[in-house]
Amino acid sequence: MKRTVIFDLDGTLCDTSGDLLAAANAALAHLGQVERLDADRVEDRATALRGGRAMLRLALGRAGIEDEALVDAGYQPLLDAYGQAISRHTTFYPGALDAVAALRAQGDAVGIATNKPEGLAEQLMADLGARHLFDSLVGADTLPVRKPHPDHMVAAVDRAGGDMARAVLIGDTDTDRKTATAARVPCVLVTFGPGAHDVSSLSPEALLHHYDDLDAVLAALDL
CATH class of the missing domain: 1.10.150 (DNA polymerase; domain 1)
Structure with a gap:
């Protein structure tokens, strides 16, 4: 699996x-x-x-x-x-796209679960030339519920062709921590976002300091 x-x-x-x-x-x-x-x-x-x-x-x-x-x-x-003007200043964090490509290359399914409206999220990913790297994209208005409701995570996994038994959520906020807890999946929180300086206090299963470390972080979770 x-x-x-x-x-x-x-x-x-x-x-x-x-x-x-x-x-x-x-x-x-x-x-x-x-x-x-x-x-x-x-x-x-x-x-x-x-x-x-x-x-x-x-x-x-x-x-x-x-x-x-x-x-x-x-x-x-x-x-x-x-x-x-959705992508004038927006950039991927260093190493993010390489990390996603590496996941796909080793057979992992990859998706997005965001509380940004779906149409805007789709537009942004298309503008940045990265939509094809993600097997699913679930936005704030894709379902009747949004994060931190667990169904939001479940839908992202299902639409990516995956299984909740080997799923993980990578985020940056308390909302992501609560979503993962509700969905009963591990949570990895990044430490480099502007709002992510205190994420260790949210007790995620792991912290991610740079996308170069993603493979090792996921391996340690033993999914």
Whole structure:
């Protein structure tokens, strides 16, 4: 039975924070707000990986505004702006694509489980020329549920042609840790994303400091 390695996307495979923050700033301008988010600030980059609404709340909060209706009003303009410039600043983390290619070469199934809307995730992977490397892609709106619900992970594994008995989730946040626990699979958390400095406190089965180490980390899990 082959292994199935499922990756989170934002903050795990790719640093998408620059394009996400640019989209949030476009949405803030649409709302008539002067506060802007800054890709040079670690807090802003980490918040970007928690989603559109989190970014809008952060910026509005800095302006002293707590208004969920305003957050909702900015969300679709944010998605629209993001879809128009989704890969301008986004890059794969060092070694990520080589690691994925190596998994495939040794017969492992590989997929993506992300809380980014499926259409945007598909667009991003296509723009980056990497969609063909992944056997499955399950987004936030692919199913009626999203991470940390275990069915999100199960669907990513099933669609990759794998088996939950030899599956692992690689992510960067508490959401990924909770997803793996709910799905009863090992969790590997990366330590290099902007929001990943304290992931050891989440007690994952393993930590990944660089994609060059992925094969050894997975081997130690004895899947």
